[in-house]
Amino acid sequence: MTDISARDLPLKDIHLAAGAKFGPFAGWNMPLTYPAGVMKEHLHTREHVGLFDISHMKLFVVSGSGAAAMLAKACPIDAAAMPIRQSKLSFFLNDNAGIMDDLIITRLGDERFMVVANAGNAVADEAHLRAVSANFNVVLEPLDRVFIAIQGPEAAAVLADAGIDTGGLVFMNGFEPRANWFMSRSGYTGEDGFEIGLPEADARALVEKLVTDERAQWIGLAARDSLRLEAGLCLHGNDIDASTNPVNAALLWAIPKELRETGTFIGADALRAAIAAGATEKRVGLKPEGRQPVRGGAPLVDDDGNSVGRVTSGGFGPSATHPVAMGYVRADLAKPGAAKLFAEVRGSRIPVEVAPLPFTQHRYFKG
Incomplete structure (x- = not known):
């Protein structure tokens, strides 16, 4: 559902033409999913290249x-x-x-x-x-730029074939390849990839080239969240905030x-x-038992029902092939196997175990 009080992305028309479904996020109307759906978008990014509009x-x-x-x-x-x-x-x-x-x-x-x-x-x-x-x-x-993330194992090849020089960047490097452009080799998926900030006219020309490559596909906010959660990356406002x-x-x-x-x-x-x-408490990975995802906000309790922590992010990990979550537990319980934990979900208790982060291996290009 579009929020009339939220800001629209400069490339909204392109996302509409691509079949995006929009929803509000951080004061913006953002593409949440495209016709392929969250599962396929997620896996396409892990296998090929996902395009993300992060102009917010x-x-x-x-x-x-x-x-x-x-x-x-x-x-x-x-x-x-x-x-x-x-x-x-x-x-x-x-x-x-x-x-x-x-x-x-x-x-x-x-x-x-x-x-x-x-x-x-x-x-x-x-x-x-x-x-x-x-x-x-x-x-x-403050810059007024369109910001595009190109993420996945074929990201460098897709950019090269589009005529974009990545300047020999390695992971966590960035530069200004031309006037009013900023490019970094980083991202929010755990995959190799790039983020490019550029003027709207240049962004439209770049995107037009990228979407003609069958390896590249638009990815919405829902899959971006499952990708970053599998990669063990924090979302501010969920996993970290001004009280953390x-x-x-x-x-x-x-x-x-x-x-x-x-x-x-x-x-x-x-x-x-x-x-x-x-x-006093520690952020940890959490692996729920079974197939039911445990969402952010769920309390964590021990075998006796005592409060021991909380889930801050959770969902299903398409690449991990099981539910994944992140949260905080009492410091003495932060090691795998330290205690039997349960997430309280709608009156039921789902067993969860403390798990190492990330859930899927990072594949950054470090040269």
């Missing part, structure tokens, strides 16, 4: 002599030490070390960075960046050890306190 996400250019220092204040990242073309996962933390958003930051030049933020947080993220920037010599430029710190979320790996100990980023003191105290 927001790109910001941060430039100027103070750009690296400003980002090091706003995020637990050593931006000045990043090589040009490197991309890194980072976070906006609040004073309590809660994750206000997760971001991908790419160094494009000595004094130029690209920040990719989540759609639902774009307005708050811009306000936060402007507030932090006030004390630094930086220019913050990187310790409990099992995301400390994204913060360099030296910064954890001596960094002066926003939330640094609270993060150090959380590290010292240890995790």
Whole structure:
């Protein structure tokens, strides 16, 4: 169902022509599925190439002599030490070390960075960046771009055949291949792939080429969610939010050890306190018994019915061939086999076991 109060994607007409069914997400009307259906869309991405319109996400250019220092204040990242073309996962933390958003930051030049933020947080993220920037010599430029993800094992070949030079990128690298274009080798599926931000006219020409390749197929938000869940990737607002710190979320790996100990980023003191105290709960993979998916919001209980955690994301994993979920459990229960757990679903208890993440192996191209 279309939400008349939500924003439409610039390429909405193309998605309508492709038979997309739309629904609201993060203030946007997004393609949820196409005629092939979620299962086939998911498997096509794993086997060939999925095309995703992710124009709801927001790109910001941060430039100027103070750009690296400003980002090091706003995020637990050593931006000045990043090589040009490197991309890194980072976070906006609040004073309590809660994750206000997760971001991908790419160094494009000595004094130029690209920040990719989540759609639902774009307005708050811009306000936060402007507030932090006030004390630094930086220019913050929100970009008006179409953003297309090309994901799957044949992504590089499909782009090459469409005449797109990927610049020798490897996983978690990015650059500006031409004026007003941004390209990174990253994504949200666990597969090799690229994300390209570009002006609408250029995007229409690119998409027209890509969809003529039988290896490439439009993929909706529903399959994007099952792909990222199988890959063990967090969705902000579900698996992490402003009340979640990187310790409990099992995301400390994204913060360099030296910064954890001596960094002066926003939330640094609270993060150090959380590290010292240890995790009170931990984000884990969850594998429900049987074939019934367990959805986000389901409580987790032990054999005696005591609350021990919650499911934050869940569904069926077409590639894993069984239900998959993610959630938080009490820290002492976070190892496989530590306890018998159950998800409460509509008055029934479904046995679940703590499972390693990801559910499907990552296949990123690292050179």
